[in-house]
Amino acid sequence: MNTSELDARQRLVRVALGQEEADLLIRGATLVNVLTRELYEADVAIASGRIAAVGGGYRAAEVLEARGAYLAPGFMDAHIHIESSLLTPARFAQVARPHGTTCVVAEPHELVNVLGLQGLHWMLKAGRGSGIRVYASLPSCVPASEYERGGAALTPQDIRAGLQVPGVLGLAEMMNYPGVLGLDAGVWEILAQAGGRRDGHAAGLGGRELQAYAAAGLHSDHEAVTPPEAQERLRVGLWLMVREGSAARNLQALLPILRGDVSGGRVPRRAMLVSDDVGVDELLAHGHLDRLMRECVAGGLHPVDALALVTCNPAEYWGLHDHGAVAPGYHADLVLLEDLKSFRVLETLVGGERHHVPAPTPALGGGTINLGPGWDTVSLGVPAHWPVIGVRPDQIVTDRLSPCGEPGTASGDLTRLVVADRYGRGELSACWAAGIGLKRGAVAMSVLHDAHHVIVAGADEGSTGEASVRAAGRALERLGGGVVVYDGQQVIAELPLPYAGLMTDADPYLTAAQVEGVTAALHSLGCVLPYPITTLSFLGLSVIPSLKLTPRGLLDVEKWRLVEG
Helix, strand or coil: CCHHHHHHHHHHHHHHCCCCCEEEEEEEEEEEECCCCEEEEEEEEEECCEEEEECCCCCEEEEEECCCCEEEECEEEEEECHHHHCECHHHHHHHHHHHCEEEEEECCHHHHHHHCHHHHHHHHHHHHCCCCEEEEEECCCCCCCCCCCCCCCCCHHHHHHHHCCCCEEEEEEECCHHHHHCCCHHHHHHHHHCCCEEEECCCCCCHHHHHHHHHCCCCEECCCCCHHHHHHHHHCCCEEEEEECCCCECHHHHHHHHHCCCCCCCCCCCEEEECECCCHHHHHHHCCHHHHHHHHHHCCCCHHHHHHCCCHHHHHHCCCCCCCCCCCCCECCEEEECCCCCCCEEEEEECCECCCCCCCCCCCCCCCCECCHHHHCCCCCCCCCCCEEEECCCCCCEEEECCCCCCCCCCCCEEEEEEECCECCCCEEEEEEECCCCCCCEEEECCCCCCCCEEEEEECCCHHHHHHHHHHHHHHHHHCCEEEEEECCEEEEEEECCECCCEECCCHHHHHHHHHHHHHHHHHCCCCCCCHHHHHCCCCCCCCCCEEEECCEEEECCCCEECCC
């Protein structure tokens, strides 16, 4: 402890002994003890941003009358890409804190792919003034694989330096599982830098491959989509992160595991709820982790077990020993709840503060869009033998469909996809996709996991369709990043994202309205995806099966090679 920490701890002792007045007393609460799974009436005394004592008879400068409301630890999202909300940390906190979120472990993979370690430092700096606690895990795969090339590449030396940054808790999701299992020297040099937590990302792995992945020293996975996959991860010692976001929704499928249906009613202790990627529109409409707990309780999970999935469990996983419980010495990150069914939040405290005015979001340079001079003339043709990407509306995995014109392909449901390098290198590739549904026009975006190149989806309208694709790309370039919907030789909807082409510091309700406008415009053009921005943004992620499009070409993820041109 440094001197200030020592003084604060000694003050907690004096307040706990009744020798000194607390800053705040929460009186008459029904305390939710996630450590013992108990509910009981208690007062909570808070001093210097921490809990000094739990019990009766304490004095305080301010009293908050709970009147029997449930007092629980603040909610923690153990794996989230804040950038996917399209909001800066302060704007994200503005939305999430009223829903009980007090802490997140951000994985700034998107920002770091564009700007390198500058993006990591910015995320932590912006998070400090946001109104919630923002920790980070250090992106381990920048670029995500050998088939992606973004605006930056982290070397093992960069990884070593990044892990020393205050606020970084460990190594983020190791997506390059072929490199792990193939004993790739570069991948293993990165793993060697991390002595603490190492997040996993084992999409589709099972059997011996999953055993080997766990044996390599990875500690968690959020890619399980079926109960057998989830149970297998728990059995090999991985922490199970159950993901429920805007692009991938796995909670309903994995509720049997969380309820303990396959283990005689014994709920798994090494499990968490995470959102991974969640859009601002969904946050405003449905909430954050509170929504996930509502679904858990509605699905038969005990409310206190549901709370543990977003409090003490993630705190234990990340080694945040003073987080995740209502107990003496813990951070006073607390939430008052009306009940344990709706999880309606009455008040959220962070560090004992009931109200917070966020600091201005720091400036962020770089991250512009440069399609290069060849964009207007380069061929957008698709090789006839290439398979078609089958897009699923509620998952980030895709299907491999027969080439255009062959049996098994819905020829009337084809959309041209183009992925172009945004960093001025001139690389570009195009393919066909089914399941998007565009009948006319085009949409261009600078949000494309993980390298965040430009993706343009255009209706199959021959030369008119190609012209719309090119026009949409140039409109996005002029906007400086974000989302542009183009039809009839004009932009009909747009969403500016001036922070690296990924985020905005605008009011979340304005941003949500712009997302809604983009979504409505796309639906008017025939798009059938419920959350088109989110779903389209994963069609370039080279580490998620089955087919993904990169500027270098169409990648068969399962075979781990580009489809021959």
